[in-house]
Amino acid sequence: MGTWRQLLDGLTVSVELTVTTLAVGIPLGLLLAVAVGSKSRPIRWFCIAFAEIGRGLPWLVLLQIFYFGLPEFHITLGAMLAATVGTGWGAGAFMSEIIRAGLDAVPEGQREAAAASGLAYRDILRYVVIPQGIRIALPPLIGFAIMVFQGTSLAFTIAVPELLSHAYGIGATTFRYLNVLIMAGILYAVIIVPCALMVGRYERQLRNFV
Template sequence: MISTILSQGGDWLPDLVSGLKVSVMVTMVSLLIGLPFGFLLSLGVMSKSRMSNALALVVVEIGRGAPSLVLLQFAYFGLPSAGLTLSSFGASVVALSWTTAAYTSEIIRAGLQSVPAGQREAAMAVGLNRMDMMRFVIMPQGLKIAIPALLGFAILIFQTTSLCFAIALPELTSKAYEIGANTFQYLPALVLAGLLYLMVCIPMTMIVHWIENRRKY
């Protein structure tokens, strides 16, 4: 296997790297869409309005309860029956953005609710209304607490892009399978793809640990 990787890996790398770029792009777009929606959902869950609370909970529970693969299949194969046809890239972004929003809403909510009650009381004592208290007191502290968990989830979403091969997205895993199908060298191709995943995930994991350690001091 090692000899195969050394002898043919150079020929495979361009295709695998192009797949890696697609995986990174899907991850970035899903996070750019999902994180703001996750923040809005966290506010909805904490809202005193029953309608806002119920709607946010439904969206969150579906996003957390349904496997990412099911959401991918729903976006790519299910939505066309309702008159909305998406490309494999668009369907991947829709599904993973929903997953991101659902899970990060709970991470953000936990961060916001972990702000000590004394901070809220002090904000009310100086005359801040609820919106200003959220903007200037709770959000800066709560989001800072949530950052390590959010970064860890970003790594998970990057790994989840491997499921997008099921809807024909030409991402890294899909490219590895394609190489394996053409050369019958599935194991070396998948090992090389795994190494590329590690090249992204390990530095990101180290950054998360570094941020967590800085928070302790």
Template sequence: MNEILSFWREILPSLFDGFALSLQVTAAALVLGIPAGLLLALGLRARHWLLRTPLLALVEIGRGASVLVLLQFVYFGLPSAGMTLGAFMSVTLAFTWCTAAYTSEILRAGLEAVPQGQREAAQALRLNRLDTLRLILLPQGLPIAIPALLGFSILMLQASSLAFVVALPELMSKAQLIGSNTFQYMPIFTLVALLFAVICIPATVVVGQLERRLSRHI
């Protein structure tokens, strides 16, 4: 046991560097993807099919294809079209696409959960569509969507381990490199699992408590 703890203390700084990069990728995808998901959700409510069709294609591809497929498409596919991106930008773009696609459905469900009477009241007050969205739908729909958005954020952090396939030096890549040098894969991946658990388990508990608290007010 002492040997394992000593080994963990030795490799922990390197894993921390990789974990910090995993958190950066996840944060970038969420900061860019959630606003993009809101725009997609609003665009899918448009009346004209010329606007809805390409947005629907983006959402369905982003949800239908796995994150790994999107990552391979961006990193290996875009260079063949003349767009060369680095590993970090490729991972961020692929994760943002996935985030936007999934959160668009989460946000759309939140907006549609607003009672119809609220929309009718906005029409009675002669509010335009932008004011209805800003004053009525978003303030009531976003709280409904928050628990699902936080739960999805946890999943995206876990999915950040897929970035090792494009040689991004995140947590999983660091673990693979150390494992190939030391051949002590079990202690390494046990520590990696613990690092993810330190973030994901408390976050899951917080999401559950927040969902129960919000459900009492909705």
């Protein structure tokens, strides 16, 4: 029971890190998805570069940069904050493509009808394009959120006490790595499998609605 309790403590941290990562990544992804279509060339190219770096660098490298690299500039982030910033950047970069695909899937006729009714471009985005685009992009966003949850296991490299970190700690004490890693895998599955089933169900409902 003591082992399960420690692993559950780690699972709680993994879920918290997933939530904070998504809290950073989703708004960042939406901002990048909209800004990439900006008429301002500097803004557009800056956002493209920002997103490409976030997609191009492995999350492990991002975590190491924010935790070990920033102290070179006299900036020190706690392990949890560094993990949130690093994974949030990476998640936002990937989510920007998912959200942009959803925005592009909104029928052009609806944009034209909104413009003909006198709505400004900002209001068209706010009231027409973004609500429908997010609904279209929701299944892949939830699917990516599952991958974010799996990716939180990388945070053990910067001393975040998440699930895998607890599993390694227990294994180092008991020398029974296989057993404890299987237990950790079960806890990951308890979260991931229901979420994956929910994504599949929502996708079927969305197809029937369309």
